[in-house]
Every structure is written in C-alpha cells, then in structure tokens.
Amino acid sequence: MSKAIKGGKSNKQILILRAYLVTGMMAVLGLAVFVKLIGIQYFDKYDGKTWKERAEASKEREIKIPALRGNIYSSDSSVLATSLPFYHVGMDVKTADSSYFEAHIKAFCASFAAQYPDGKSAATLEREIRSKRKRSAKSSRYMRLIPGTVNHFEREQIKKLPFFASAKGGGGGVFETVPLRYKPFGQMASRTIGTHSAEKSKSVGIEASFNTFLAGKGGTQLVEVAEKNMKIPIGDFIERPVPGMDVYTTLDMNIQDFAETALKKAVLNFNADNGCVVVMEVSTGEIKALVNFTNDNGVLKDIFNYALQNASDPGSTFKLATLMAATEEGNFNINQEMVNTGSGKYRLTRNITISDVRNFGYGTISAKKVLEVSSNVGTVLLAQKYFGKNPSKYSEYLDRFQLRGQTGIPMEGEVASQIKKPSDKNWNKVISLPFISHGYEMKVTPLKMLTFYNAVANNGFMVRPMLVRKIRSNQEIVEEYKPQVSKERIASESTIRQMKEALAGVVANGTAHKINSPYYSIAGKTGTAQLNGPKGPEEGKYHASFAGFFPLDKPKYSMIISINNPKGYSLSSLYGGSVSAPVFKEIADRIYLYDVSLHNSPAIKPQKQTEGESLYLAGYSNDLNAIASELKLARQPTVENQWITGKIKGRESSVWQKKYPAEIRLPDVSGMNLRDALFLLENKGYKVLFQGSGKVVSQDYRENGALKEVLLTLK
The missing domain is CATH 3.90.1310.10 (Penicillin-binding protein 2a (Domain 2))
Incomplete structure (x- = not known):
C-alpha cells in the first residue's frame, strides 16, 4: 500500500489498469479465434473441399x-x-x-x-x-x-x-x-x-x-x-x-374384358366419337364392368367417364318411364290399351311435327306395341292422354322413378341428371311434355338410366350403384358397404310385371329382335336420340343406346350401352338397334358362358365308374399332372406346358399323349372342362355356345353368316 502511495497511484487506478489489460488480451484472443474460424471455413480443405463448400453441398434436413x-x-x-x-x-x-x-x-x-x-x-x-x-x-x-x-x-x-x-x-x-x-x-x-x-x-x-x-x-x-x-x-x-x-372393388375383370372388347369393336367399326358400357348386378347394384372410350382418330383412350359425367338426351330408352307412368296413372293393361298412331305423324305446332321412323305409321296398336316398335307418336299420345291437363303429375312420377339428381354412387365427379319441371321458367306448355315423354329436353347420364332399368329388373325396388365393397387395413375391415335397396317399389307390382313383358317384347318382336337368343331371354329397349349442334338438331348425328337386363325369368345382370355419333352408310344403320344392341348381346353371351349360375341345367348324379372301364381326361398338362398326383397314379404326365389327353384304367394303367398342335383348325375338346374348351376354341376364332354342365361330351360346328359357332354339350 505504501509503495502504491509513494508511486503516486491509488488502488483504483491499479484495478482499472489491470481491467484494461485483461480486456485487451480477451479481444486479441477473440480475434485470433475468429480469424482461425474464417481460415477453417474458407481456406482449410478436407478431401478436396473447403468446409464452407462442404456445408453448402451437404445439409441435414427433416x-x-x-x-x-x-x-x-x-x-x-x-x-x-x-x-x-x-x-x-x-x-x-x-x-x-x-x-x-x-x-x-x-x-x-x-x-x-x-x-x-x-x-x-x-x-x-x-x-x-x-x-x-x-x-x-x-x-x-x-x-x-x-x-x-x-x-x-x-x-x-x-x-x-x-x-x-x-x-x-x-x-x-x-x-x-x-x-x-x-x-x-x-x-x-x-x-x-x-x-x-x-x-x-x-x-x-x-x-x-x-x-x-x-x-x-x-x-x-x-x-x-x-x-x-x-x-x-x-x-x-x-x-x-x-x-x-x-x-x-366390385369390378370383375373378366366381365370388364368382355365389355371392353365388344365396345372397342363397335366404336371403331362405326367410327363413333365415344362410347361407354356399364354392367351391374341387379340385386346388389354392384358394378361389374365400367368402360369408357374416346375415339382419337382411330386410337381409343380411356380419358373421360361418360357413364357418370356425360348427361344428354337419352332418346327412346326414356319411353319406358312414360309407359310406366301412364300405366300407373291409367291402371290399364298394356295389351288392351290401344293407341291410334295414324300415319306416323303428329303435329304439335305449325312448325313442329312428331314423326315415327316408319313413314306410313303403325295405325292403331297396343301400348305394349308402342314400346316394341318405339313409336314416338304413340308415346306422345299416351303422355297427352294421361298427363296433358296435369303435367305436374307426370313430373311427380319421374321423381318417384328417381330419374333426377345423382345415383349416389360414392365416386367424385358424378353429374346430376336434369329433367324439366312445369314450375321451371323454360317449361313450354305446348312442346315440353311431348318432347320429354320420348326422351328430349333433358340431361340424363347413362348410369342414371341404367339404375332405373335395374329397378324394373329388381321387381321395382331401386338399388344404389356401388363400386366398392369394403376398406381393409391389414386383416381388419375398416368400412364395409352394403347394398342399399329402397323399401318401397317405384311402381306397383302389376305395372313392373307389365314393363318386363313390354321390354321382353322389344327383343322378341320389336326394334331389338336381332339380338334375341335361343339360350336365354333378354329384356331391354333401344334408344336413338338426335344430337344437337350449334344451330339445333343435326341430321345424321345420333346418340345410340340400349338398356336392359337378363335373363328375363330371374334377372341377374343389367347393362347399358351408349355410343355417340356413329357413322354409317344409311340412317337406319345408326340407330340403337343396329349399333348398341349387338354390343349388349355380345357381352351378355360372354357373361352367360362365364357365369354358370345363370344355367338352369338339371342336376345330374355322377355315374360310378364300373370296374375295368377307362376314364378319359383332356386338358393342360400341368393341371392333369396335379390331378394324377392327387389320385396317386403310377404313371403321370411327363410333359409340361402342353395340351394333352389321357386314358386311365385303375391306378396302375394310364396313357398320356400330346394333342392340339397349332395347325389343327377345329380342336376336338371332348373330355375337357368348359374353361379349357373355351380357351382353345376362342383362340381359334370360334364363338362358343354350350348346354349342360360337367365335361364336354360332344361338339357341333355351324356357320351363322360370317360367324363360326361351336355348340358344346357338357355332362
């Protein structure tokens, strides 16, 4: 202390000096660290890169x-x-x-x-x-x-x-x-x-x-x-x-294949703008096939869902709704209710005339015949007779038939079907009812129309279309979708029965008589609607359709075919009966062969094989090898991936040989099951029809025009 005083410095000054000294040393140290960091980041290198370059090139992120x-x-x-x-x-x-x-x-x-x-x-x-x-x-x-x-x-x-x-x-x-x-x-x-x-x-x-x-x-x-x-x-x-x-989903890819093949052929043959097919199971509403094709200069593309989104005038398929409404309102028998169609012309106004396809008309015919021949005049007269003074009543029936709005299928993008009402501003007291009655002045999707026809097939009970059955997470069912069926019929039981009869008449005697089948019954209605252009209806441009179900006695499948703007050499070749109905028939034939539950074959008791009798087998080698192995036969087929036949006598004697080389025009499919017979014959270009169940016991070949058919008998 005395030294500090003698030197002229107080304690305070000494402390301040030391503080400056420490601060200066810390500053120098901090600067050195900073300089070193800069050097490491920008100048020091590791594996050829500075740390700055490495940090920019490699970053951790979440x-x-x-x-x-x-x-x-x-x-x-x-x-x-x-x-x-x-x-x-x-x-x-x-x-x-x-x-x-x-x-x-x-x-x-x-x-x-x-x-x-x-x-x-x-x-x-x-x-x-x-x-x-x-x-x-x-x-x-x-x-x-x-x-x-x-x-x-x-x-x-x-x-x-x-x-x-x-x-x-x-x-x-x-x-x-x-x-x-x-x-x-x-x-x-x-x-x-x-x-x-x-x-x-x-x-x-x-x-x-x-x-x-x-x-x-x-x-x-x-x-x-x-x-x-x-x-x-x-x-x-x-x-x-x-x-x-x-x-x-509810999709059956075999039926999807049938539908795509048939529609593709029709759209290309008629050079149509587009087309769609929907196949639905009647009792459940399950959609088994949904096909949409757009024709892009001969190349078919699946780029727009016409079935759910293309709402347009349905044309004559809508006549079923008018006949059903009139039958309900008039409580008549469709075979006894007579309509005078005259010469096939009915003038609404000075400039508007309703005409039938048949130039000289049909004269006086029954209400059933009106639907069979698809008379525009007859349909309009029925609508005028029962609803001309009260079109609101007709509109109420259309609501009862659930022809407006959406079907409720859980799919995004479905367009609501729209049909004019008398309360709408654009309702015309003179022409709206007649035009709506035969399928114009409305926008209805193919799926909506099919749902209506499906209700008729289902004895009047409306079923909501469904495309998904369930949602699963691992083995747990998270959501399960059940068929939704209306509790009440859309029309009386008597009316529904008569509508089925009328639709069957369309195929048996009417505009769709070309698709009548000797093996199962089809009920349905053709539809031809003239397409509108910028200046109104365009001559020669049509929307051709066919809606129906099969088999008639116990309907299992309903289907609609819709093809837009087909082209042909004559107007008559562009109507629904010529364009869409054959597509329905082709798909229905394939489904009938595919779904054995549709066959009403009597049950046949299997005959016991007597001792010493040989058993004849035919089929694909891998399948027969599995059978021979299961039966523990001493001699089994040695070939693989070949069509073969075999004769078996007891367990110890069996003879196998290759069959059906590529050059054979018509293979003998005796002894085969239906699946193998179909595969062989259809790949040779034959259309296959069959009766019975079991294995093929005989086959008959016939030519039906350009079509080559083989009829198989199974037992």
Missing part, C-alpha cells in the same frame, strides 16, 4: 416421407393397383479411388450400355463420367446414368456391376427409391381405377374418390441433402409413415 398407398383389388381379390418401388440410377463419380476407377470404368460402361441399349453408348457414357470426374471440386459430382427408372429386378442386376458392387477402393453407385403406381391389368378399367396427383384437379377414379383411405399417413426423417438434391437417410424415422388402407 423431410416428410410419404406413406405407401394402399392397394386396389377386384371382386376376386386380384390386384388392380399397387405401389411398387422403382429406382433412379446414378453415380458419385469421385467416390472410387484412381486405381479402381481406371481398372473398371470401361467394363462398367460396356455392361451398362448393353443392359440399356436405348440409352447412351458405352463410349459416350465413359466420356461423360471421365469429364465430370476431372472437373473442379466445386462442380457437382453426381450424375444420373439413365433418364427413367428401373424396377427391382433390374436394380439387382445393376448391383452386380463395378462401382455398385462392394469392393475395396470402389463405390459411387447410387439408387434413389421412387414409389410408383403399378396396374397389373394395364389399361383395363384404367380411368375407373384412376390416378392420384398432388394436384387434386388431376386425380380421378377410385384413387381420387377413396384417397382418404388409400393415402395413409406420412412420416418424417432426417436426411443429408447432397448434390442434385440427392437425399441420404440419417438414422431411423423420426415419425414412421403409416401405409394406406386397401380398397376392394
């Missing part, structure tokens, strides 16, 4: 991981849509050391180019890899080897190549997983199954309508983002994604 979408199944649990992993193939060109790179680069490029001949040549690929490898450290070191993706099996082959296979000094091969939607049936029912997109407006079909179930719940994960936005996972998921649920 990203969202999308969940795996659920599967979509057909009615027999066949997969219609599933998510499969596909892969982008790339390479970090600077990972491998120099010796490994030079030793393997040529072999790798040659093998890779051979595996993907549509891509870059071996020389081009090698040149680009070498060029990228020589660039400065600041340039990107990652490159895609092919523009598209590869599947799992291709990925496994690539993993055997240099740079992808594990090896000392090697490495650099990179696979980026991309989950993509895969449809095993290709384009069949493509739009009905649909697509899903991040943009909701581009999502359609079941994928869009049931996205809440299919989408699942996304997770999160920490990744390292390298060049070209390549993401390298770090550790496990932060939140694991939950897979989507599975959707089980």
Whole structure:
C-alpha cells in the first residue's frame, strides 16, 4: 500500500489498469479465434473441399416421407393397383479411388450400355463420367446414368456391376427409391381405377374418390441433402409413415374384358366419337364392368367417364318411364290399351311435327306395341292422354322413378341428371311434355338410366350403384358397404310385371329382335336420340343406346350401352338397334358362358365308374399332372406346358399323349372342362355356345353368316 502511495497511484487506478489489460488480451484472443474460424471455413480443405463448400453441398434436413398407398383389388381379390418401388440410377463419380476407377470404368460402361441399349453408348457414357470426374471440386459430382427408372429386378442386376458392387477402393453407385403406381391389368378399367396427383384437379377414379383411405399417413426423417438434391437417410424415422388402407372393388375383370372388347369393336367399326358400357348386378347394384372410350382418330383412350359425367338426351330408352307412368296413372293393361298412331305423324305446332321412323305409321296398336316398335307418336299420345291437363303429375312420377339428381354412387365427379319441371321458367306448355315423354329436353347420364332399368329388373325396388365393397387395413375391415335397396317399389307390382313383358317384347318382336337368343331371354329397349349442334338438331348425328337386363325369368345382370355419333352408310344403320344392341348381346353371351349360375341345367348324379372301364381326361398338362398326383397314379404326365389327353384304367394303367398342335383348325375338346374348351376354341376364332354342365361330351360346328359357332354339350 505504501509503495502504491509513494508511486503516486491509488488502488483504483491499479484495478482499472489491470481491467484494461485483461480486456485487451480477451479481444486479441477473440480475434485470433475468429480469424482461425474464417481460415477453417474458407481456406482449410478436407478431401478436396473447403468446409464452407462442404456445408453448402451437404445439409441435414427433416423431410416428410410419404406413406405407401394402399392397394386396389377386384371382386376376386386380384390386384388392380399397387405401389411398387422403382429406382433412379446414378453415380458419385469421385467416390472410387484412381486405381479402381481406371481398372473398371470401361467394363462398367460396356455392361451398362448393353443392359440399356436405348440409352447412351458405352463410349459416350465413359466420356461423360471421365469429364465430370476431372472437373473442379466445386462442380457437382453426381450424375444420373439413365433418364427413367428401373424396377427391382433390374436394380439387382445393376448391383452386380463395378462401382455398385462392394469392393475395396470402389463405390459411387447410387439408387434413389421412387414409389410408383403399378396396374397389373394395364389399361383395363384404367380411368375407373384412376390416378392420384398432388394436384387434386388431376386425380380421378377410385384413387381420387377413396384417397382418404388409400393415402395413409406420412412420416418424417432426417436426411443429408447432397448434390442434385440427392437425399441420404440419417438414422431411423423420426415419425414412421403409416401405409394406406386397401380398397376392394366390385369390378370383375373378366366381365370388364368382355365389355371392353365388344365396345372397342363397335366404336371403331362405326367410327363413333365415344362410347361407354356399364354392367351391374341387379340385386346388389354392384358394378361389374365400367368402360369408357374416346375415339382419337382411330386410337381409343380411356380419358373421360361418360357413364357418370356425360348427361344428354337419352332418346327412346326414356319411353319406358312414360309407359310406366301412364300405366300407373291409367291402371290399364298394356295389351288392351290401344293407341291410334295414324300415319306416323303428329303435329304439335305449325312448325313442329312428331314423326315415327316408319313413314306410313303403325295405325292403331297396343301400348305394349308402342314400346316394341318405339313409336314416338304413340308415346306422345299416351303422355297427352294421361298427363296433358296435369303435367305436374307426370313430373311427380319421374321423381318417384328417381330419374333426377345423382345415383349416389360414392365416386367424385358424378353429374346430376336434369329433367324439366312445369314450375321451371323454360317449361313450354305446348312442346315440353311431348318432347320429354320420348326422351328430349333433358340431361340424363347413362348410369342414371341404367339404375332405373335395374329397378324394373329388381321387381321395382331401386338399388344404389356401388363400386366398392369394403376398406381393409391389414386383416381388419375398416368400412364395409352394403347394398342399399329402397323399401318401397317405384311402381306397383302389376305395372313392373307389365314393363318386363313390354321390354321382353322389344327383343322378341320389336326394334331389338336381332339380338334375341335361343339360350336365354333378354329384356331391354333401344334408344336413338338426335344430337344437337350449334344451330339445333343435326341430321345424321345420333346418340345410340340400349338398356336392359337378363335373363328375363330371374334377372341377374343389367347393362347399358351408349355410343355417340356413329357413322354409317344409311340412317337406319345408326340407330340403337343396329349399333348398341349387338354390343349388349355380345357381352351378355360372354357373361352367360362365364357365369354358370345363370344355367338352369338339371342336376345330374355322377355315374360310378364300373370296374375295368377307362376314364378319359383332356386338358393342360400341368393341371392333369396335379390331378394324377392327387389320385396317386403310377404313371403321370411327363410333359409340361402342353395340351394333352389321357386314358386311365385303375391306378396302375394310364396313357398320356400330346394333342392340339397349332395347325389343327377345329380342336376336338371332348373330355375337357368348359374353361379349357373355351380357351382353345376362342383362340381359334370360334364363338362358343354350350348346354349342360360337367365335361364336354360332344361338339357341333355351324356357320351363322360370317360367324363360326361351336355348340358344346357338357355332362
């Protein structure tokens, strides 16, 4: 203390001096640390890169991981849509050391180019890899080897190549997983199954309508983002994604195939603008097939759902509703109610005349005959007689028949059907009722019209169309959709019975007589509506349709065919009876052969094989081999993937031989089951009809015009 005083410094000054000294030293130290950090970040290098460059090129982020979408199944649990992993193939060109790179680069490029001949040549690929490898450290070191993706099996082959296979000094091969939607049936029912997109407006079909179930719940994960936005996972998921649920539809892909084949043929033959088919199960409303084709210069595309979204004038198929309403109101017998159609002309106004197709008319005919011959005049006269003074009553019947609004099918995009009412501003007291009565001045979708016909087939009980049966998560049923059937009939039991009789008459004696079948009964109605252009109805342009059900005694399937603007050599060849009805018949024939529950064959007791009697078998070798193995026969078929026959006598004696070489024009299918016989004969171009059940015991060949038919008898 005395020294400090003698030196002339107080304690306070000494403390201040020391504080400045410490502060200065800390500042110098801080500056040194800052300079060192700058040096490390911008000038120090590791593996050829400054830390700043490495930090910019490699960042850790938390990203969202999308969940795996659920599967979509057909009615027999066949997969219609599933998510499969596909892969982008790339390479970090600077990972491998120099010796490994030079030793393997040529072999790798040659093998890779051979595996993907549509891509870059071996020389081009090698040149680009070498060029990228020589660039400065600041340039990107990652490159895609092919523009598209590869599947799992291709990925496994690539993993055997240099740079992808594990090896000392090697490495650099990179696979980026991309989950993509895969449809095993290709384009069949493509739009009905649909697509899903991040943009909701581009999502359609079941994928869009049931996205809440299919989408699942996304997770999160920490990744390292390298060049070209390549993401390298770090550790496990932060939140694991939950897979989507599975959707089980009502679609039967065999019936879908029948419908697509028949409609495709008709649209192309008539060069129509578009067409659709809907096949529905009568009692449940389950849609078994839904086909929509747009004709783009001879190429058919499934790009618009005409069945649900194309509301238009239905034409003569609507006459059933008018006849039903009149029958209910007048309480008459359709065979006894007579209508004088005169010469086939009925003048509404000075400028508007309703005409029948038949120039000289039909004279006085029954109400049933009016529907059979599709008389416009007869239909209008029935509507005028029973509802001319009270059109609101007619409109009430249409509401009772549920012909307005939507069907209620749980699918996005369904258009509501619209039919004028007397209370509407655009209702014309003179022409609206007559025009509506025979299918004009309205907008009705094919699905809505089919639902009405299906109700008639179902004894008057309306059934809501359904396309999905259930939603499952693993083995647990989350949602189950039951058929929704109305508690009351849309018309009296007597009227419904008479409507069935009238629709059967259309096929037996009327405008659809060409599709009458000797094997099962069809009931339905043709429809031909003139299309409107910018200046009104256009001559020669029609909407041709046919709606109906089969078999008549116990309807199981209802169906509607709708084809827009078919072209032909004459107007009569463009009507519903010539364009759409044959499509109905072709599909119905295939369904009748396919669905054995439609056959009313008497039960036949199997005959016991007597001792010493030989058993004759025929079919595909793999199937017969399984049978022989199950029966423990001493001698079994030795060939594979061949059509063969076999004669068996007891367990110890059996003889097998190959059969049905390609050059045989008409194979003998005796001893085969129906499935195998159909496969062989239809692939030879024959139309197959059959009767009975069991195995084929005889076959008869006949030519029906250009059609070659084979009638099989099964027992």
